[in-house]
Amino acid sequence: xxxxxxxxxxxxxxxxxxxxxxxxxxxxxxxxxxxxxxxxxxxxxxxxxxxxxxxxxxxxxxxxxxxxxxxxxxxxxxxxxxxxxxxxxxxxxxxxxxxxxxxxxxxxxxxxxxxxxxxxxxxxxxxxxxxxxxxxxxxxxxxxxxxxxxxxxxxxxxxxxxxxxxxxxxxxxxxxxxxxxxxxxxxxxxxxxxxxxxxxxxxxxxxxxxxxxxxxxxxxxxxxxxxxxxxxxxxxxxxxxxxxxxxxxxxxxxxxxxxxxxxxxxxxxxxxxxxxxxxxxxxxxxxxxxxxxxxxxxxxxxxxxxxxxxxxxxxx
Amino acid sequence: xxxxxxxxxxxxxxxxxxxxxxxxxxxxxxxxxxxxxxxxxxxxxxxxxxxxxxxxxxxxxxxxxxxxxxxxxxxxxxxxxxxxxxxxxxxxxxxxxxxxxxxxxxxxxxxxxxxxxxxxxxxxxxxxxxxxxxxxxxxxxxxxxxxxxxxxxxxxxxxxxxxxxxxxxxxxxxxxxxxxxxxxxxxxxxxxxxxxxxxxxxxxxxxxxxxxxxxxxxxxxxxxxxxxxxxxxxxxxxxxxxxxxxxxxxxx
Numbered sequence: 001x002x003x004x005x006x007x008x009x010x011x012x013x014x015x016x017x018x019x020x021x022x023x024x025x026x027x028x029x030x031x032x033x034x035x036x037x038x039x040x041x042x043x044x045x046x047x048x049x050x051x052x053x054x055x056x057x058x059x060x061x062x063x064x065x066x067x068x069x070x071x072x073x074x075x076x077x078x079x080x081x082x083x084x085x086x087x088x089x090x091x092x093x094x095x096x097x098x099x100x101x102x103x104x105x106x107x108x109x110x111x112x113x114x115x116x117x118x119x120x121x122x123x124x125x126x127x128x129x130x131x132x133x134x135x136x137x138x139x140x141x142x143x144x145x146x147x148x149x150x151x152x153x154x155x156x157x158x159x160x161x162x163x164x165x166x167x168x169x170x171x172x173x174x175x176x177x178x179x180x181x182x183x184x185x186x187x188x189x190x191x192x193x194x195x196x197x198x199x200x201x202x203x204x205x206x207x208x209x210x211x212x213x214x215x216x217x218x219x220x221x222x223x224x225x226x227x228x229x230x231x232x233x234x235x236x237x238x239x240x241x242x243x244x245x246x247x248x249x250x251x252x253x254x255x256x257x258x259x260x261x262x263x264x265x266x267x268x269x270x271x272x273x274x275x276x277x278x279x280x281x282x283x284x285x286x287x288x289x290x291x292x293x294x295x296x297x298x299x300x301x302x303x304x305x306x307x308x309x310x311x312x313x314x315x316x
Numbered sequence: 317x318x319x320x321x322x323x324x325x326x327x328x329x330x331x332x333x334x335x336x337x338x339x340x341x342x343x344x345x346x347x348x349x350x351x352x353x354x355x356x357x358x359x360x361x362x363x364x365x366x367x368x369x370x371x372x373x374x375x376x377x378x379x380x381x382x383x384x385x386x387x388x389x390x391x392x393x394x395x396x397x398x399x400x401x402x403x404x405x406x407x408x409x410x411x412x413x414x415x416x417x418x419x420x421x422x423x424x425x426x427x428x429x430x431x432x433x434x435x436x437x438x439x440x441x442x443x444x445x446x447x448x449x450x451x452x453x454x455x456x457x458x459x460x461x462x463x464x465x466x467x468x469x470x471x472x473x474x475x476x477x478x479x480x481x482x483x484x485x486x487x488x489x490x491x492x493x494x495x496x497x498x499x500x501x502x503x504x505x506x507x508x509x510x511x512x513x514x515x516x517x518x519x520x521x522x523x524x525x526x527x528x529x530x531x532x533x534x535x536x537x538x539x540x541x542x543x544x545x546x547x548x549x550x551x552x553x554x555x556x557x558x559x560x561x562x563x564x565x566x567x568x
Contacts (some may be wrong), residue, residue: 048568073326083404
């Protein structure tokens with residue numbers, strides 16, 4: 001079975017700067033694939049290469065079996081794209097934007113009219129379809145960009161930070177739409193640095209840092225692979241700031257203060273709870289809350305990107 | 317077969333891009349100012365108070381109008397698209413950068429032809445000038461408009477998102493050209509050095525071909541005029557496409 005996206009040894013130089021360093025991965029058809037990384041890690045460069053906007057310095061990428069370099073016309077016809085920080089044309093109406101993009105994707109006139117009506121209705125822009133886009137809010141423009149990306153009924157949807165800077169309702173609306181589209185069979189390639197969003201939506205996650213793929217796995221497996229990042233969160237009934245005493249407890253690797261609470265990182269939460277009970281009794285301090293927490297994807301992300309930083313220092 | 321079909325599809329999309337450009341960019345202030353108002357006042361500054369016969373005057377007016385109008389659309393499109401953040405979306409469509417630029421060239425080409433018809437009709441209807449050979453006029457307008465529109469695309473390859481930077485560069489290139497192309501002084505009256513320099517301006521061949529259409533006389537042969545316009549067109553087109561492709565990532 002051909003993959004929806006297949007990337008092999010992709011390299012990108014900007015002058016002397018190595019932006020992508022031999023990255024490889026595959027995205028299966030029907031997946032929501034999250035592409036995470038800190039700013040400047042190479043996320044947008046990867047997406048621009050995969051969508052045929054810029055060319056790689058070396059390596060290969062295929063979209064539904066079409067080589068993006070040699071066969072970009074057909075590869076691009078299969079995708080819809082919402083680039084980061086992009087805008088629709090603001091001097092024309094929402095409807096005209098859709099007609100223009102539909103024509104550029106070769107969608108026949110009657111079909112693009114039907115599709116535009118349906119999309120504008122679905123994304124709550126139908127009433128404003130003949131209004132010039134310059135009067136639209138950021139959230140409306142983002143919804144229009146989604147309409148534009150869907151006008152050709154793509155098989156793969158590339159989304160680069162689709163909810164960045166949006167209010168809670170608009171962001172939730174877009175996340176729900178992504179899930180719905182995926183249920184209809186659209187493969188989603190989601191570039192984001194919103195870890196919670198990736199956690200909620202994605203079936204697979206790749207973390208890229210300094211132009212290299214640090215890891216690829218499901219969100220659940222990523223969390224389980226980092227058992228040392230389990231934690232016990234505790235708060236006490238009286239003001240307490242003896243963080244050093246908590247660090248000395250058996251099984252505790254690290255202690256962090258989170259507001260009024262303390263988070264004790266450990267590989268053995270049960271043992272730490274036992275230790276905390278003893279500590280509480282012997283010091284005559286009651287605790288008001290006690291929770292065990294698995295590692296969050298954010299913990300995993302920070303851990304991986306910090307380890308990567310470590311490798312870089314060692315390599316230099 | 318697949319290639320021919322693809323080229324047909326891309327040509328049709330280039331036309332879609334041209335329609336978009338016509339709609340969005342024809343009425344942008346830089347196009348109106350540098351494409352229409354600027355050459356109009358430039359010519360008035362030269363012509364008022366001088367005793368020049370209309371038959372000598374109009375080939376120059378039409379040539380200069382065509383030069384400024386056709387080359388004024390291209391320079392603003394790419395920087396404007398980059399500034400308004402519409403470029404990346406456009407580049408991700410199934411149409412190559414070469415055909416996107418071809419669409420931009422179509423838009424400049426049509427703008428040049430439409431606006432230069434105004435002084436042409438003024439010459440025919442207002443001054444009662446008769447054409448000696450209409451086909452030379454059509455040849456001149458067609459190839460020159462294509463050539464100057466491609467020059468506009470070449471000028472816009474500078475990787476900036478500020479249209480005024482490109483307009484400044486474009487005027488720096490365009491203004492000297494009008495003084496060495498036989499618009500204000502016919503080529504045969506230029507000094508020897510002027511005649512040599514005039515060979516390097518595409519506008520020289522436009523105006524000479526227009527003179528041939530109006531007066532029936534020209535400095536160079538029709539074949540030479542057309543060939544030189546095609547040569548300049550090919551240079552501007554190929555160089556413009558190459559530079560745009562090279563500078564694309566810097567614009568995003």
